[in-house]
Amino acid sequence: MKVRDLIDKMGLTLFSGELCLDKEISGGYVSDLLSDVMGNAAEGQVWITLQSHKNIMAVASLKDLAAVILVKGQAPDTDTMAHSIEEQVPILGTDQEAFETAGQLYHLLNA
Amino acid sequence: MEFRYEIEGGNFSRAGHASSAVKKILKQLNVDNKVIKRVVVALYEGEVNVVAHAEKGSMMVDIDEQRIRIRIEDSGPGIPDIDLAMQAGFSTASAAVREMGFGAGMGLPNMKKNTDQMHVTSEVGKGTQVEMITWFRQ
Ligand SMILES: Nc1ncnc2c1ncn2[C@@H]1O[C@H](COP(=O)(O)OP(=O)(O)O)[C@@H](O)[C@H]1O
Ligand SMILES: [Mg+2]
Numbered sequence: 001m002k003v004r005d006l007i008d009k010m011g012l013t014l015f016s017g018e019l020c021l022d023k024e025i026s027g028g029y030v031s032d033l034l035s036d037v038m039g040n041a042a043e044g045q046v047w048i049t050l051q052s053h054k055n056i057m058a059v060a061s062l063k064d065l066a067a068v069i070l071v072k073g074q075a076p077d078t079d080t081m082a083h084s085i086e087e088q089v090p091i092l093g094t095d096q097e098a099f100e101t102a103g104q105l106y107h108l109l110n111a
Numbered sequence: 112m113e114f115r116y117e118i119e120g121g122n123f124s125r126a127g128h129a130s131s132a133v134k135k136i137l138k139q140l141n142v143d144n145k146v147i148k149r150v151v152v153a154l155y156e157g158e159v160n161v162v163a164h165a166e167k168g169s170m171m172v173d174i175d176e177q178r179i180r181i182r183i184e185d186s187g188p189g190i191p192d193i194d195l196a197m198q199a200g201f202s203t204a205s206a207a208v209r210e211m212g213f214g215a216g217m218g219l220p221n222m223k224k225n226t227d228q229m230h231v232t233s234e235v236g237k238g239t240q241v242e243m244i245t246w247f248r249q
Contacts, residue, residue, distance in 0.1 A: 032212050033212050033215040033217070034159075034211075034212040034213055034215075035156065035213070035215045035216075035217035035218055035221055036215060036217060038152050038155055038156060038217075038221060039152060039217055039221040039224070039225075043148070049212075051211065051212045053123075053211055054123075054124055055123060055126055055127065055211065055212075055213075056212075058126060058127030058128075058130075058131065058155070059127070059155070061127075061131065062127065062130060062131060062134060062151045062155055063151070079124065
């Protein structure tokens with residue numbers, strides 16, 4: 001599944017990165033700890049988190065993640081969005097909590 | 112080939128710049144993707160430690176055909192007990208830094224796990240030096 005299909009199927013907000021929605025999703029990772037994501041997330045995964053500051057983009061780009069989903073209505077800072085465009089990793093959003101978001105993503109990827 | 116990047120203590124908005132520059136070089140050199148993935152973890156954690164815990168530092172990267180050697184030196188408070196600092200979960204990060212999702216105490220363990228050799232030296236009140244080596248042929 002591509003990021004663009006995920007946005008459709010989950011009704012996610014697209015905050016930034018509309019030019020890089022064709023990345024193939026390999027899985028998901030849920031964490032608000034940057035070192036945890038750094039150490040354990042894998043290429044192509046979608047990262048579900050509460051963190052919305054700029055450093056999430058450094059992590060997402062270094063780890064070659066497919067996209068970041070901000071949960072609970074979090075919106076990215078302006079410099080986070082700028083970094084997202086620069087690093088070509090889209091930032092998506094939802095009002096749902098991490099639990100529901102991860103559940104849906106899991107279901108979609110394993111259907 | 113040698114490269115050097117300056118790291119500013121306390122400036123989280125620039126954290127990751129040096130690591131990202133080194134990653135690009137490794138990609139250009141066609142280093143095995145698996146090796147790049149490991150090295151990137153070590154670079155970032157090392158860079159963030161200077162930002163989070165020290166005043167200023169530099170990252171020196173030396174790449175030849177066989178291996179990458181990363182040396183990160185900082186001026187800062189130093190580490191009083193390196194064995195303790197290396198333990199997973201140990202962190203002296205401030206509440207504000209933790210709130211950002213840093214300070215999980217996983218940085219040094221991540222660095223050790225993702226390099227072939229790692230050596231930390233430190234002098235309290237002066238600074239810390241971390242040297243890491245990873246071979247390209249795993
Ligand atoms: N460059 C450094 N200068 C001073 N102290 C450091 C440095 N790097 C690590 N430390 C100390 O070691 C601890 C553990 O480091 P680390 O495993 O990276 O976890 P974290 O950075 O999340 O606290 C830090 O909390 C800090 O006390
Ligand atoms: Mg650290």
